[in-house]
Amino acid sequence: MAEQVGLSVAAVKRRVDRLRELGVITGFTAKVDYAKLGWGIQAFTEMRYSGSTPVGEIVRTTTGFPEVEEVFTIAGDPDALIHLRARDLEHLQQVIDNLRRGGNVTGTKTLMVLGSWSKDSRQIRRA
Template sequence: MSLEFEKILDETGWRLLYELQQNARLSYKELGQRVGLSLPSVAERMRKMEEAGIITGYHAEVNLTKLGLPILAIIRLGSFVGESCARVAAQASEIPEVLECYKVTGADCVVVKVAVTSMPHLEQVIEQLSRFSTASTSLVFSKPLENRVITHELLERAEGIQDNSL
């Protein structure tokens, strides 16, 4: 981690980041109370984390089932001969049902997460994706791990693993 990030992400910075990952709707006043800072200090630290690109946005978590999209699927896409992974990713990203899109290594070149209303709807999405790529689909039964909070301990663990491999 660079010196700039180390200054921003001292113990208090990590505590702010932890609280925000738990609940991004906390006011600066509430954040300050939780980490022991004044409102202006919280505002300044938040501004620095945003400017440094550590915090890239604030999002509402949406219950897809309540919105009428109860089926979640992971679709792995390989590329056809002459079709680049970048093009497959770009075409997949234009489909409204695609919630996330990743370019990956291995036998597949792109992995997407889609949300649909029904099995016929999923079939339609798979047919769309299959026009420019081979598709392999897995249905999601449950999500045992919600969004993991990124902590300083996670980075320290990774640094320890790197140190041991040298």
Template sequence: MKIDEIDCKLLEALLEDARLSLKELASRVGLSAPSVSDRLRRLEEGGVIRGFTVDVDPSALGYLFQAIVRVRPMPGTLHVVQKLLQDIPQIVECDKVTGDDCFYARLHVRSMEELDTLLDRVSEKAETSTAVVKAQPIRRRLPPVGP
């Protein structure tokens, strides 16, 4: 789907604050609210906008530690390990990657003991290498919007 400069401005405004009203969005891009509504619907239907969400701080929910786990399944266990990872709710993101490891999983835990317990779930089927996140100087973000 091709997006134009106005679409880019809409996306940038929504990235700053996804709760902006149609009236405010329209004001920012110089269109009427119905025109903005049509554009947003087109961006959703075209798969550019996948959804509107809320950003929750895991530490406010008691998740004090974040870790990135590289997972290398034992031969013949790829699909089993993938299912095991999917069944761990503390894993908030997981990428299937090329290279020596098959998965990179990001997870949040309340304690180091909880981390050990979760890793034990996959230890019979995969080797893991874990890095505890000290800081996140770049939070998850999109690449630049627009041409």
């Protein structure tokens, strides 16, 4: 990192330590190649719930699945966006079926990821 920003290792360490103390940096992560682990399918599922469903129930009924990476509760239609990983298409269908059975789900729409881009990687990754 020091080389990339043109500073000494000691200067970068001081700055990173300071950012951690301030709570700006909250942790560090590892990048995982899920395809090499057999979880090559990535998708987003829009979830719609009955109007009286509390946010806590949406989170509770979706986060209990190992395939669920992230849950975003959102304003408007749909009510939540679920980031999923699955082994294959059959497994993805099973996960979606299980999600549909939880809580007051009134509808879903699933979008499969074909490729992705992130600020960190600066390149397109194929799914």
